[in-house]
Amino acid sequence: MRGRLIQSVPARPNLSAKAHAMTDLVARRRALLGPNVSTFYDDPVHIVRGEGVWMWDAGGRKYLDCYNNVPHVGHCNPRVVEAICKQAATLNTHTRYLHEGILDYVERLTATCEDPLETAILTCTGSEANDIALRMAEAMTGKRGIVATDATYHGNTTLVSHLSKSNVPEVGFGLGQYLRHVEAPDSYRIADPDGQRFAAKVQEAIDDLERSGIGFAALIVCPLFLNEGFPTQAEGWLRPAAEAVRRAGGLLICDEVQSGFGRSGSHFWAHQRQGVTPDVVTMGKPMGNGHPVAGLVTTAEIMARFRKSFRYFNTFGGNPVSCAAAMAVLDELQERNLQANAARIGQLAQQRLVELAGRHPVIGDVRQSGMVFGAEFVLDRQERTPAAAYADLVVNKMRQRGIILSKLGRHKNTLKIRPPMPFGAEHLDLLMTTLDEVLTETPVIA
Numbered sequence: 243m244r245g246r247l248i249q250s251v252p253a254r255p256n257l258s259a260k261a262h263a264m265t266d267l268v269a270r271r272r273a274l275l276g277p278n279v280s281t282f283y284d285d286p287v288h289i290v291r292g293e294g295v296w297m298w299d300a301g302g303r304k305y306l307d308c309y310n311n312v313p314h315v316g317h318c319n320p321r322v323v324e325a326i327c328k329q330a331a332t333l334n335t336h337t338r339y340l341h342e343g344i345l346d347y348v349e350r351l352t353a354t355c356e357d358p359l360e361t362a363i364l365t366c367t368g369s370e371a372n373d374i375a376l377r378m379a380e381a382m383t384g385k386r387g388i389v390a391t392d393a394t395y396h397g398n399t400t401l402v403s404h405l406s407k408s409n410v411p412e413v414g415f416g417l418g419q420y421l422r423h424v425e426a427p428d429s430y431r432i433a434d435p436d437g438q439r440f441a442a443k444v445q446e447a448i449d450d451l452e453r454s455g456i457g458f459a460a461l462i463v464c465p466l467f468l469n470e471g472f473p474t475q476a477e478g479w480l481r482p483a484a485e486a487v488r489r490a491g492g493l494l495i496c497d498e499v500q501s502g503f504g505r506s507g508s509h510f511w512a513h514q515r516q517g518v519t520p521d522v523v524t525m526g527k528p529m530g531n532g533h534p535v536a537g538l539v540t541t542a543e544i545m546a547r548f549r550k551s552f553r554y555f556n557t558f559g560g561n562p563v564s565c566a567a568a569m570a571v572l573d574e575l576q577e578r579n580l581q582a583n584a585a586r587i588g589q590l591a592q593q594r595l596v597e598l599a600g601r602h603p604v605i606g607d608v609r610q611s612g613m614v615f616g617a618e619f620v621l622d623r624q625e626r627t628p629a630a631a632y633a634d635l636v637v638n639k640m641r642q643r644g645i646i647l648s649k650l651g652r653h654k655n656t657l658k659i660r661p662p663m664p665f666g667a668e669h670l671d672l673l674m675t676t677l678d679e680v681l682t683e684t685p686v687i688a
Contacts, residue, residue: 368526369397507612
């Protein structure tokens with residue numbers, strides 16, 4: 243019976259061997275992993291190897307990775323691989339045994355944060371870290387109301403998945419009553435140069451939670467609002483909203499899974515660029531360069547309240563191998579000066595995208611925050627009508643030319659270019675030259 247479930251799709255006479263192999267892989271995924279398991283692109287990529295900013299498919303084709311922030315310091319980074327192998331060959335166990343690895347790492351991690359962020363919990367995923375952060379908010383305030391934006395994503399635990407309006411399940415545990423979604427910032431369409439409009443929306447949500455009897459516990463945001471399309475913001479833009487949170491007695495949670503570890507270029511953490519000190523900073527994917535390590539940093543007071551209110555243990559969180567991988571990532575960031583590289587490449591990318599916008603009217607807006615940059619596509623600049631279908635077409639054509647990127651934003655019409663941190667000027671030139679060619683040959687469609 244089991245064999246029949248995973249049998250290969252019969253060969254079709256008009257399919258090449260490569261196409262048949264791809265069809266077979268998709269069929270096996272569906273049989274073994276279930277329906278609706280997403281893949282990138284109309285023609286999925288079968289990746290078998292990575293190195294630095296490059297990936298190779300099963301046919302030997304080379305792709306420039308302009309999307310993946312998980313291999314933060316480069317695919318298969320030798321320092322990280324060596325650290326993982328060395329520690330795995332020595333010991334790996336959980337944190338109920340004493341071990342220096344987790345302590346050395348947390349000391350170094352918290353040294354990148356401002357006071358009073360001095361203590362940490364390590365997990366395996368950013369979803370777990372955000373789940374804990376919400377529990378910390380309840381422990382500190384005795385309330386459960388959470389405010390998030392209406393175009394965000396913070397993970398996929400039962401609690402955290404409700405933060406994403408596009409991710410709310412048809413069936414669940416009725417947690418939606420504890421959530422209030424506010425209008426996501428949009429620097430292209432919504433005038434809010436100093437963050438006061440956003441702060442007012444947050445205040446309205448806080449007031450509504452208090453009136454409902456649920457009460458306000460926390461605001462959770464990505465400091466770059468990356469899933470929202472990383473709108474252009476002045477330094478300190480988030481400060482008015484943070485002040486509203488503090489006046490109401492709630493916690494500010496900054497989800498730095500995508501924006502942290504030097505990616506913004508100007509600062510190690512994007513919240514530092516925003517001029518705020520969160521109560522909790524969550525982090526994930528880039529920490530171990532692909533090894534599953536994540537976590538959060540918070541204050542001693544919040545940690546003590548959480549530990550008293552909740553019994554929490556994570557078998558794999560903070561294990562010696564994960565900590566060795568994470569420490570190697572910090573070494574790479576520092577010794578290769580990758581934060582400065584993010585700032586330099588981001589500025590170059592901004593210039594190149596502005597040049598492209600001068601030749602291609604479909605580019606309505608250009609924005610970047612260090613090693614995150616992109617362009618928003620519109621059908622016409624005057625009306626600023628989103629060109630989501632065109633963005634899809636461009637992403638797929640770039641993939642066909644060996645460039646890996648994606649799209650995001652409320653209207654799903656903004657190119658998301660978020661490469662590994664060693665991405666250099668020569669890689670940027672290849673990306674922009676190819677993008678120029680694709681835009682030139684691709685007519686605008688609604």
